[in-house]
Amino acid sequence: MAEGEPIRVVVTGAAGQIAYSLISMIANGDVFGTKQPVILHLLDIPPAMGVLEGVCMEIDDLALPLVKGYVKTTEPEVAFKDVDAAFLVGAMPRREGMERKDLLSANVKIFKVQGEALNKYAKKDVKVLVVGNPANTNALICSFYAPSIPKENFTAMTRLDQNRAQSAIAKRLGLCVSNVKNVTIWGNHSSTQFPDVFNASVTSSDSSKSVYDSINDTQWLEGDFIKTIQTRGAAVIQARKMSSAMSAAKAAVDHMRDWWSGTASGSWVSMGVISDGSYGVPKDLIYSLPVSISNKQWKIVQGLKITDFAKNKLDLTAKELLEEKEEAMAVCNA
Ligand SMILES: NC(=O)C1=CN([C@@H]2O[C@H](COP(=O)(O)OP(=O)(O)OC[C@H]3O[C@@H](n4cnc5c(N)ncnc54)[C@H](O)[C@@H]3O)[C@@H](O)[C@H]2O)C=CC1
Numbered sequence: 001m002a003e004g005e006p007i008r009v010v011v012t013g014a015a016g017q018i019a020y021s022l023i024s025m026i027a028n029g030d031v032f033g034t035k036q037p038v039i040l041h042l043l044d045i046p047p048a049m050g051v052l053e054g055v056c057m058e059i060d061d062l063a064l065p066l067v068k069g070y071v072k073t074t075e076p077e078v079a080f081k082d083v084d085a086a087f088l089v090g091a092m093p094r095r096e097g098m099e100r101k102d103l104l105s106a107n108v109k110i111f112k113v114q115g116e117a118l119n120k121y122a123k124k125d126v127k128v129l130v131v132g133n134p135a136n137t138n139a140l141i142c143s144f145y146a147p148s149i150p151k152e153n154f155t156a157m158t159r160l161d162q163n164r165a166q167s168a169i170a171k172r173l174g175l176c177v178s179n180v181k182n183v184t185i186w187g188n189h190s191s192t193q194f195p196d197v198f199n200a201s202v203t204s205s206d207s208s209k210s211v212y213d214s215i216n217d218t219q220w221l222e223g224d225f226i227k228t229i230q231t232r233g234a235a236v237i238q239a240r241k242m243s244s245a246m247s248a249a250k251a252a253v254d255h256m257r258d259w260w261s262g263t264a265s266g267s268w269v270s271m272g273v274i275s276d277g278s279y280g281v282p283k284d285l286i287y288s289l290p291v292s293i294s295n296k297q298w299k300i301v302q303g304l305k306i307t308d309f310a311k312n313k314l315d316l317t318a319k320e321l322l323e324e325k326e327e328a329m330a331v332c333n334a
């Protein structure tokens, strides 16, 4: 695409709380670059149209030069027409006491309908990021109903978990989050996820040391640290009475920006992507894996050391995803 030509970016759930932060960051150039104009496609359901009208007024009032227009709609065929990138946020959030998979029966059909619409109307190289929970299984269903688009183009967001883990390690060490590199989130965006710092490092201007050596507290790293990241979403809900939104929007920006622009040499990020059997993960799940990215293509980072401790955790979260897949297919076929 010639520089200067706008790309079309859809945000679903555009009247919701994550979108409220996300839209302004896209409009500001934080995702696709400060030279890339955008046309925003904003999808929500009829009862949310009044709120969305207000969001559109605010988009005007942002007065940002990259926004070349917006389309406000309740129709998937309008929302997904010719889009280059899709942020699929619109779905019910969980409340206190629920697991994310409890949302499956309510949300998965949204992703069937949107998969079908992407299949018919979107560009074939559209990059799809599913945020709505349960994100991994929703992404799998979306891809299943969009067979004309490569499976590699459907991803689920585990970047918020990565950001949480990186931040927790930096805080423990009294360092800046940018000093912590190559944290990996394996598996499901759920309480079975495995936040893994075995291959992560702490860097400063002239040195690099493993996180394990720097922290020097295996009991914490393999106990409280993991539990805290696995249950961080629930902790935010308990405190806010609403689920994470500001941090979720920032993570969506990080995920799509890195997919669009690539990762630095020697570093990786975590994304829910279609599994190919790497690391013994069953094929054809949307499973969070370490990926490096160049030319807008992600590649699974191979050869990381998996301890017996880690292997058990990888298997446990895969088992949950297999169960979710079965349940989701049953809901969609009912
Ligand atoms: N993967 C992740 O790390 C995270 C995922 N989430 C998930 O993101 C989703 C959205 O969260 P919030 O923005 O806080 O929720 P929200 O309730 O504030 O907004 C959701 C919006 O989606 C709309 N919506 C519902 N059905 C729709 C449909 N069929 N098409 C288009 N729009 C539709 C609603 O009308 C509402 O405006 C939830 O499922 C939440 O659990 C939240 C945080 C992190």
Ligand SMILES: O=C([O-])CC(=O)C(=O)O
Pocket (backbone or CB within 6 Å): 093, 094, 100, 133, 160, 232, 233, 234, 236, 237, 243, 244
């Ligand atoms: O916990 C939730 O339901 C929202 C979410 O996915 C998160 O904050 O990670």
